[in-house]
Amino acid sequence: MGLLYLGTPLTWDEAMQYADHVREHGITQFLHTWDRVKDRWGDQLLWGDEVEYMVVTFDDEEKNAKLSLRQTEILVKLNQVVGDLTDDDTPAHVTVPAFHPEYGKYMLESTPGSPYTSSISSLLSVETNMHYRRTLTRKHLKANEIPFTFTSFPRLGTRGVFTEPHHSSDDAKSSYSLFLAEEITSPHPRFPIVVANTRSRRGSKIAINLPIFIDKRTPRPFVDPTIPLQCYPEDPEAKNGVALIDHIYMDASGFGFGCCCLQLTFQSCNVGDARRMYDALVPVGPIMLALTAASPAWRGYLADVDCRWNVIAGSADDRTPEERGLNPSKDDYIIPKSRYDSVDLYISNDWINKPEYNDVPAPYDKGIFQRLCNHGIDEMLAKHIAHLFIRDPLVILSEAINQDDTTSNHHFESIQSTNWQTVRFKPPPPNSPIGWRVEFRPMEVQMTDFENAAFAVFIVLLSRAILAFNLNFYIPISKVDQNMARAQRRDAARSVHLRAVDHVRLRKLLQRRRNYFAIVFSTVPRPLYVKDGPIEDEYEEMTMEEIFVGKGSKFPGLLGVVKAYLDILDVDEEDRLQISKYLDLVRRRAIGSLQTPATWIRNFVRSHPSYNHDSVVSQEINYDLMVAVDEIERGVRRVPELLPEDYTPTKGYHSKPNGP
Ligand code: GLU
Ligand code: MG
Numbered sequence: 001m002g003l004l005y006l007g008t009p010l011t012w013d014e015a016m017q018y019a020d021h022v023r024e025h026g027i028t029q030f031l032h033t034w035d036r037v038k039d040r041w042g043d044q045l046l047w048g049d050e051v052e053y054m055v056v057t058f059d060d061e062e063k064n065a066k067l068s069l070r071q072t073e074i075l076v077k078l079n080q081v082v083g084d085l086t087d088d089d090t091p092a093h094v095t096v097p098a099f100h101p102e103y104g105k106y107m108l109e110s111t112p113g114s115p116y117t118s119s120i121s122s123l124l125s126v127e128t129n130m131h132y133r134r135t136l137t138r139k140h141l142k143a144n145e146i147p148f149t150f151t152s153f154p155r156l157g158t159r160g161v162f163t164e165p166h167h168s169s170d171d172a173k174s175s176y177s178l179f180l181a182e183e184i185t186s187p188h189p190r191f192p193i194v195v196a197n198t199r200s201r202r203g204s205k206i207a208i209n210l211p212i213f214i215d216k217r218t219p220r221p222f223v224d225p226t227i228p229l230q231c232y233p234e235d236p237e238a239k240n241g242v243a244l245i246d247h248i249y250m251d252a253s254g255f256g257f258g259c260c261c262l263q264l265t266f267q268s269c270n271v272g273d274a275r276r277m278y279d280a281l282v283p284v285g286p287i288m289l290a291l292t293a294a295s296p297a298w299r300g301y302l303a304d305v306d307c308r309w310n311v312i313a314g315s316a317d318d319r320t321p322e323e324r325g326l327n328p329s330k331d332d333y334i335i336p337k338s339r340y341d342s343v344d345l346y347i348s349n350d351w352i353n354k355p356e357y358n359d360v361p362a363p364y365d366k367g368i369f370q371r372l373c374n375h376g377i378d379e380m381l382a383k384h385i386a387h388l389f390i391r392d393p394l395v396i397l398s399e400a401i402n403q404d405d406t407t408s409n410h411h412f413e414s415i416q417s418t419n420w421q422t423v424r425f426k427p428p429p430p431n432s433p434i435g436w437r438v439e440f441r442p443m444e445v446q447m448t449d450f451e452n453a454a455f456a457v458f459i460v461l462l463s464r465a466i467l468a469f470n471l472n473f474y475i476p477i478s479k480v481d482q483n484m485a486r487a488q489r490r491d492a493a494r495s496v497h498l499r500a501v502d503h504v505r506l507r508k509l510l511q512r513r514r515n516y517f518a519i520v521f522s523t524v525p526r527p528l529y530v531k532d533g534p535i536e537d538e539y540e541e542m543t544m545e546e547i548f549v550g551k552g553s554k555f556p557g558l559l560g561v562v563k564a565y566l567d568i569l570d571v572d573e574e575d576r577l578q579i580s581k582y583l584d585l586v587r588r589r590a591i592g593s594l595q596t597p598a599t600w601i602r603n604f605v606r607s608h609p610s611y612n613h614d615s616v617v618s619q620e621i622n623y624d625l626m627v628a629v630d631e632i633e634r635g636v637r638r639v640p641e642l643l644p645e646d647y648t649p650t651k652g653y654h655s656k657p658n659g660p
Contacts, residue, residue, distance in 0.1 A: 007397030009193035012200035015396040022393040025403060026411035027368055030385060030427065031375050033409060037428045038271060043435030045464065046115035046267040049456050051130060052260035052445055053108045053137065053147040056626055057164045060144075064619050065626035066164040067106035067153055068145050071186055074108065075099055077140050087113075090132060093125035097133045101188045103257035106163065108137065108147065115267070116460075120575050123460055127453035134449060146630050149452060151308055151444040151597075152259045154297035154605075154617045154625065156180070157250060159226045176205050177252035178228055179299065184254050190395050194418070195253045197394045201318040208255060208314035209247035213302035213490065215606070216613040221245045226300070248301045256315025256340070259295065259308040262452050265426070265439040266463050273467055274436035275348040275381070278425045280466040282343045283473045284459075284558070285422035285442040286483035287547055290492040291589050292455060294444035294597035302605060302615045306598035307488040308444060316340035316420060318394065336361050339391050340420040342484045344477060347384045347425060352472050356535045359476045362387050388419045407431065422484075438463075447597055448633050450647060454582035461579075462558060465565035475539045493589060493596050497541045548590035559587055585644065600642045604628060 010018070057068040078099045085096045095113035102109045110133040116122040137147045155162040157179035167181035174182060174196040185191050199205055212222050227243055243249035268274035293306035317338035321327045325334045337344065344362035346353050364386035372382035393414040403410050407430050416426075424439040440459055446452045465471065486496045542551055550557030556564065562583065571579070588594040595603070605611055608621045617625075631637035635649030 007189065007399040009189050010396045010398055011193075012197045015197060015393065018396050018401060019392045021401070022396060022411045022414055023365075023368065023389050025405055026413075026415050027371060027385070027389065028405040029403070029409050029412040031372075032406050033412070033427050033430065034375070034377065036430075037436070040428065040435060041270045043267050043269055045118040045269070045467075047460055047463075048112055048115045048265050049126065049130070049452075050109055050111050050263040050265075051133065051149060051452060052102050052262075053110070053134075054104065054106050054150055054153055054258075054260055055108065055141060055145055055147050056106075056150075056153075057142070058144045058146070058623070058626070059164075062619075063623045064161060065623045066162055067104070067156065067184075068142075068164050069105040069167075069183060070142075070145075071101055071105045071107060074137075074141065075101060078108075078137065081136065081140055082113075091128050093121065094129045094132050097129070097136065099133075099137070101186045101191075102260075103186055103191050104254065105184055105186050106153075107186070107258070107260065110137070118464075120569070120571055120579075123457060124575055124578055126456050127449050130449040130452055146626075148260075148626070148629060148633075149262075149445045149447060149449075150260060150294070150626075150629060152295035152298060152311070154601075155300050155619065155622045156184075156258055156298075157252075157255060158300035160300075160619050172252070175199060175252035175254060177254065179250070180252045180254040180258075184258070189397075191257075194257075194394050198253055198316060198318040201320065201392060201394075203320055205242075205251050206253055206255075206315055206317065207242045208250040208311055209242075209244040210250070210298055210311065211304040212246055212248050213296070213304045213602070213615050214246070215302070215615050218613075218615045222247075222615070224249060248298050248303055250299060250311065250314070253315040255298070256308065256312030259312055260445045261308070261441070262292070262443045262445045262455065263439060263441050264443075264456055264459055265437050266460070267435045267437050268467075269435075271436045272348075272350075274425060274438050276350060276470075276472065277438045277463055277466060278423055279346045279348040279353060279474065280472050281423045281438065281440050281459075281463065282346060282477070283475050283480050283483070284462070285342065285440070286480060286487040287498055287544070287558075288440075288455070288459070289422075289442040289444070289484070290487035290496065290498065290544065291586070291596065292444040292446060293488070293493060293599075294446065294601070296490070296598040296602045297605065297617045300617050302602060302617060304490050305488045306490050306492060306596065306602075309442065309484065309488055312420075313338040313341045316418075318392075333363070334361075335363055335390065339418060341422075342477075342481055343421045343423050345380075345384050345387060346474065346477065347380050348472075349378055349380050350472075353380075353474060354532070354535065357474050357476050359478045360481060363390055365389050384425065389415055391415055391419060394418045444597070447629050448643065448647075448649075450643070451585060451597075454585040457579065457582040458562065458586045461562045461565060465561045468565055468568070469561070471561065476535060479539065490602075491596075491599060493544050494592050494599075497543050498547060544590045545592070548587060559583060559590075581644070588644070594643070595641050597642070600639065601625065603641075 055068040056065050058065055082096050087095050090096060097113050098111050100109045112129050134147060167183040169177055169179055169181045172180060172182050174192045223245055227249060268277055289307055289309060295308045296303055296306050319335050323335040344360055345358050364383050368389050369382050369386035372385055400410055409430055422442045426437040426439060428435050443455055483498045486492055486498055489496055548557050548559050550560045604625055605617050605621055610620055628637060632639055
């Protein structure tokens with residue numbers, strides 16, 4: 001969820017007094033970083049993954065699968081265990097992993113102990129690595145607990161018993177939620193204060209309404225009978241119509257922050273490459289969100305969406321009514337998006353990034369912009385930072401108010417790491433060997449390590465191809481935003497056409513690079529022959545299939561790009577076979593011969609013998625679903641509609657250590 005520092009967080013009223021202080025020193029810290037690393041060059045293409053889990057405990061007598069609120073004990077145990085391990089105790093190519101708290105007290109996050117390198121053998125160790133982390137976690141849980149890589153827990157926030165132990169929401173003092181108890185949140189000081197300060201800044205409770213999936217016997221109009229009439233005294237909103245008819249109403253940050261995802265971070269050779277990579281991944285974001293869609297059930301109901309994105313965007317929406325454009329304000333300061341949302345600005349200063357692409361309103365702090373420009377930072381990057389810095393810091397720790405700006409990035413991160421966009425541009429931290437990085441954040445976590453590894457391998461190869469061929473997939477940001485909305489629709493991977501690049505130019509570039517066998521790691525000057533046509537002629541709507549496998553001679557497809565890149569590498573036969581298994585999963589999702597997890601979950605619920613065709617995911621259905629997911633993960637339940645026929649529970653694949 002962001003960087004985790006320990007300390008005493010200030011309440012909102014206290015914190016507000018320091019907001020400008022944090023912004024001012026945050027920028028000073030960024031400028032020190034910039035001066036130190038702007039010319040840094042030659043960093044390796046290291047990368048890493050972050051996998052989030054929810055721990056579920058099974059009550060077989062009651063037939064109830066509940067979220068186990070044992071994060072603290074589990075992390076103590078796991079950290080003890082990993083503390084005693086050395087790399088000799090782990091499988092080949094796997095270093096001792098790290099485990100971290102996440103928002104939910106039922107959540108964990110794991111990362112590899114050290115980054116993957118740019119070699120194929122390292123790339124192909126990702127599944128073993130993920131599997132090792134899962135197995136280690138599983139081994140140190142109670143007998144009836146299982147770690148799931150599952151995006152949204154279908155019964156979070158129902159009136160039933162969905163946590164172990166059960167807590168009432170009567171005293172939800174951070175969120176004022178009608179549905180989620182205070183105890184659902186990790187006790188790490190950062191999390192409850194993010195919830196409370198988001199609500200305080202917003203001036204009202206979180207209000208998320210997801211359209212409900214209307215089934216044969218869903219009551220119409222659907223007025224949720226589980227919303228208690230007795231509202232929290234401070235919050236008359238639910239009564240006054242915040243909870244919409246025909247929608248699933250969620251009133252707390254926990255509904256979004258309590259979701260799990262798969263994130264990847266790439267180190268770039270230098271800042272220019274990082275900016276190029278950031279831009280290239282921005283339009284890829286919604287496409288991958290649609291392809292990994294895994295969250296069709298919320299608060300005990302099937303929704304008419306397949307993804308978590310809007311829920312989490314709503315969960316972090318700390319904008320005041322004026323900023324949301326609800327009340328006419330003096331200075332008309334509207335902020336169009338939540339701080340958890342899609343990217344607003346491309347940032348590469350390559351000629352190929354045309355000003356017309358940045359076509360959505362992206363308010364920025366003029367003073368900060370000027371300060372950055374005065375320091376010699378180009379306008380594009382200055383605007384990006386000044387745009388992030390329109391936000392207030394959500395967490396200020398009393399111990400950390402005064403920092404040495406030459407050696408700390410604390411205040412910079414306090415704004416940067418609470419801007420949760422689909423892609424994040426990350427400057428090198430002080431006192432660390434880490435270089436310029438880009439984090440890819442939209443993907444929903446998949447139920448098996450095989451799938452998570454497949455998407456990781458695909459995105460890593462795509463990012464390499466982007467750099468190697470100097471590709472870019474620019475479409476106007478407004479179209480990326482449209483794609484974000486479409487990507488979340490039910491069955492988007494099947495039935496929604498996503499707008500993506502149609503690149504005659506891309507194809508030509510790709511061919512040219514292949515012929516020349518050139519790998520370009522630096523800015524390519526604008527060739528003289530390039531003529532600019534209208535932006536609208538550069539892209540067109542394509543199906544997911546076309547986006548991935550190509551469209552005639554016009555567009556090679558993202559898989560075509562990856563394969564062209566693989567062709568220039570020296571990959572041995574066995575490794576090539578393994579890579580093609582991963583790419584094939586991506587291809588089959590895109591062409592629809594395999595379902596997304598969201599479709600599979602929805603179908604499971606709808607075909608359950610006790611389902612009443614009323615959109616309700618009952619305790620019993622949820623229990624059977626979680627049992628099934630565990631069986632799928634362990635390979636004892638075959639689901640050819642979801643996973644390839646030859647899927648076996650992964651132990652991972654070992655490339656020969658001396659691979660390229
Ligand atoms: N769990 C969040 C999600 O599903 C991500 C939190 C983080 O940034 O680590 O998007
Ligand atoms: Mg996380």
